Amino acid sequence: MKKTVFLGALTVAGLAAGAAAAGTLDDVKARGKLNCGVTTGLVGFAAPDANGEWHGFDVAVCRAVAAAVLGDPTAVEFVPTTGKTRFTALGSGEVDMLARNTTWTLSRDVDLKFTFVGINYYDGQGFMVPKALGVSSAKELNGATVCIQTGTTTELNLADFFRKNNISYEPVPIETNAEGQQQYLAGACDTYTTDISGLAATRATFENPADHVVLPEVVSKEPLGPLVRHGDDEWADVTRWTLNALIAAEEMGITSANVKEMASAPGSNPEINRILGTEGNLGEMLGLSADWAVNAISAGGNYGEIFARNIGENTPIGLARGLNAQWTDGGLLYSPPFR
Amino acid sequence: MATVSEPPKEAFRLSQLIYDTRYRSMTIQIVALVAFLILIGWLISNTAQNLADLGKEPSFRFLGESAGYDINQRLIDYNNQDSHMRAAVVGILNTLLVAILGCATATILGVIIGVARLSKNWLVGRLMTIYVEIFRNVPVLLWIVFIMAILIETLPPPNAFRGDDPDATMKLFDTVAITNRGVYIPDPVFGADAKDEKGEFLEEPVGWRVGLGDFPIGASRDNPACESYYATEGPGAGEPAASCGTFQVSLDLLLVLAVLVSGFYASHRIKRRADRIQEATGLRPVTWYLRLGVVVLPFAITLWALGFYFAYPELRGFNFQGGTHMRNSLIALWLALSLYTAAFIAEIVRAGILAISHGQTEAAAALGLRPKRIMNLVILPQALRVIIPPLISMWLNLTKNSSLAIAVGYMDITGTLMGITLNQTGRELETVLLGMLIYLTISLIISAVMNWYNRSVKLVER
Ligand SMILES: N[C@@H](CCC(=O)N[C@@H](CS)C(=O)NCC(=O)O)C(=O)O
Numbered sequence: 001m002k003k004t005v006f007l008g009a010l011t012v013a014g015l016a017a018g019a020a021a022a023g024t025l026d027d028v029k030a031r032g033k034l035n036c037g038v039t040t041g042l043v044g045f046a047a048p049d050a051n052g053e054w055h056g057f058d059v060a061v062c063r064a065v066a067a068a069v070l071g072d073p074t075a076v077e078f079v080p081t082t083g084k085t086r087f088t089a090l091g092s093g094e095v096d097m098l099a100r101n102t103t104w105t106l107s108r109d110v111d112l113k114f115t116f117v118g119i120n121y122y123d124g125q126g127f128m129v130p131k132a133l134g135v136s137s138a139k140e141l142n143g144a145t146v147c148i149q150t151g152t153t154t155e156l157n158l159a160d161f162f163r164k165n166n167i168s169y170e171p172v173p174i175e176t177n178a179e180g181q182q183q184y185l186a187g188a189c190d191t192y193t194t195d196i197s198g199l200a201a202t203r204a205t206f207e208n209p210a211d212h213v214v215l216p217e218v219v220s221k222e223p224l225g226p227l228v229r230h231g232d233d234e235w236a237d238v239t240r241w242t243l244n245a246l247i248a249a250e251e252m253g254i255t256s257a258n259v260k261e262m263a264s265a266p267g268s269n270p271e272i273n274r275i276l277g278t279e280g281n282l283g284e285m286l287g288l289s290a291d292w293a294v295n296a297i298s299a300g301g302n303y304g305e306i307f308a309r310n311i312g313e314n315t316p317i318g319l320a321r322g323l324n325a326q327w328t329d330g331g332l333l334y335s336p337p338f339r
Numbered sequence: 340m341a342t343v344s345e346p347p348k349e350a351f352r353l354s355q356l357i358y359d360t361r362y363r364s365m366t367i368q369i370v371a372l373v374a375f376l377i378l379i380g381w382l383i384s385n386t387a388q389n390l391a392d393l394g395k396e397p398s399f400r401f402l403g404e405s406a407g408y409d410i411n412q413r414l415i416d417y418n419n420q421d422s423h424m425r426a427a428v429v430g431i432l433n434t435l436l437v438a439i440l441g442c443a444t445a446t447i448l449g450v451i452i453g454v455a456r457l458s459k460n461w462l463v464g465r466l467m468t469i470y471v472e473i474f475r476n477v478p479v480l481l482w483i484v485f486i487m488a489i490l491i492e493t494l495p496p497p498n499a500f501r502g503d504d505p506d507a508t509m510k511l512f513d514t515v516a517i518t519n520r521g522v523y524i525p526d527p528v529f530g531a532d533a534k535d536e537k538g539e540f541l542e543e544p545v546g547w548r549v550g551l552g553d554f555p556i557g558a559s560r561d562n563p564a565c566e567s568y569y570a571t572e573g574p575g576a577g578e579p580a581a582s583c584g585t586f587q588v589s590l591d592l593l594l595v596l597a598v599l600v601s602g603f604y605a606s607h608r609i610k611r612r613a614d615r616i617q618e619a620t621g622l623r624p625v626t627w628y629l630r631l632g633v634v635v636l637p638f639a640i641t642l643w644a645l646g647f648y649f650a651y652p653e654l655r656g657f658n659f660q661g662g663t664h665m666r667n668s669l670i671a672l673w674l675a676l677s678l679y680t681a682a683f684i685a686e687i688v689r690a691g692i693l694a695i696s697h698g699q700t701e702a703a704a705a706l707g708l709r710p711k712r713i714m715n716l717v718i719l720p721q722a723l724r725v726i727i728p729p730l731i732s733m734w735l736n737l738t739k740n741s742s743l744a745i746a747v748g749y750m751d752i753t754g755t756l757m758g759i760t761l762n763q764t765g766r767e768l769e770t771v772l773l774g775m776l777i778y779l780t781i782s783l784i785i786s787a788v789m790n791w792y793n794r795s796v797k798l799v800e801r
Binding site: 083084087088091107108111112113133141142143144145150151155156158159160162163169170171172173174175182183186187188189190230231 | 393394395407408409410411418419420491492496497498499519520655656657658660667745746748750754758759761762763764765767
């Protein structure tokens, strides 16, 4: 232990992780609390309300994991991270998992040594401009000043997009979404670019959202999902299957309203029984209690409920399910079988 | 004749290392040094081991890979296909730029304020006290963010300059545009006869004042960007494109600087001659027009012959084009660092002046010197000796504080190497170590130069 204390002092936070990498599940159980890295504030995805309580689409994943592991969806310590600090926070062991609209890329998976446990939002990068600018396509943005969050895939996609189309731009690097919003609204940049879901969420907080449009071009694939440190497969399994449980629950019609009742006795659908722990021992295999999925689903409902409540069409953010519909509805959500 | 009798040579015994005061201190130092080195070695091997366990062996190979991101303020050519190494160099140059601008401004301001604070004028003295107290008692990070916020929120965006009856207009006879994206100032350029009004090369130069152009260091014929440099005809023949070579030197600028330096040297010689004549004859010849002439005339003629002109900023598309763009991030950082550090320098200057005894002033006055001359010729030169050492520390501080650039998105070395490169490659240890090394080097150079200067102005004592 002394070793790691010393190391932490000598090297950058983030390198001492070696010793702490294994056994995250046990650490979380012993601590009685899950440390979950989220954004510094993106309404709909992760933002604290007036009482300091965190809400959002990504927050719901943290809460589901906490519920599955500890039986308590409130046993979460939310750690706000910027695009730049998030990986150091995860790598150093400051957080047990990241749920921070983070794009799954090869280099993050392989070179930065993280494990993406799934995808909770299929997204793409877009551009938002004020309507008054009179721009209808991103290709007309030659010479424009563009606000981007540093340390994101956004930054690299942007460079690629402008290079591919042989047009120039002036990047204005910013640290957090709040800063980006300030600069964009003050007209210090012509356009703000990030994941389209993020643009929708940002625009929803504007005074006059209707004055701004998201341009039609989607310049990249941004599969967003939770991630954990590389090399702790047990913990990766727990988070992966908690997310799968939320997705499978929607597919099988398990909701926060009926989950208690369905779990009280084995029903006629064996897969539902296996998920809810009334049949088989999937929970035990994961090192969790038999009712882990019941707890996870009770925390905030199934995937569909979480989506609808935080970012769905009836919220100010108003995102359609699109690619994020169940595979049975023509979307891409497809949980592997629970058996 | 006195003979010195040698004391009998004692054989060295090991116990002397501990009991003999002549050796003891050395023993302790060596033991401490060895222990320290062992500790460092242990920490390094531990770090390497932990990184290896993570599967992230330290490696600097990433420096050669393509960076993939763009940087807005570049003093040398850079695009997202260049290496992380080059991105780091762009960052270093940006750090140096703001450090030099900041140190110069802070010193000038600091000296003025420090002197003014001692002013007999009650109002001026009090105002300066207020300045010093306000600026040095609020953290510099807040000043940086505050100035940035003011620039962004209060200045007009470029599109406010558009239209027949625009909300905002350019200042200083339409030569300077002040916007919330930065200040656009006229850009000095050479080669008037070879360029059109947008600064593009003409098919054929319209005169002979085409300038000397840029010289690319490390140009090669294989590089497509160098095509025009090796071409003998066509627009811009002999002129390298921006990305040709490792970096480019403006021959025009070099020539102009050379002419200026020789002008000053000639002027200096004229002054020396006048001094000699004055010493010999007691009469000083009038030389000001000669001295002015040898500096200004060749300078002006060179500028004219090289086709020197100003490219004015002009609203084109989304932004002002042409001219030099001083971004808000640079201005905010520069202003905040200078204003903040100036408060400290003012105190140093005041302390330096107060350290010179009042007798010096009186003695100078008795010789008939006027107050301004007393300050410039008697007090300040002596005060300088007290001022220089703490001034070096302030400059070092300013340079290191420039790493707060990150707060306003100024792309210095913390923004490029230790920011985006770190984040995109995940090489924390390597980038931070490199960054520390770079700051260390910059600081050591500053203090070496200043210490050298300090020695040269030091009182020579017996
Ligand atoms: N998906 C991209 C970008 C993620 C990102 O930074 N998104 C922004 C805007 S959607 C965000 O969440 N900002 C919140 C904050 O500033 O904390 C990535 O993984 O690199």
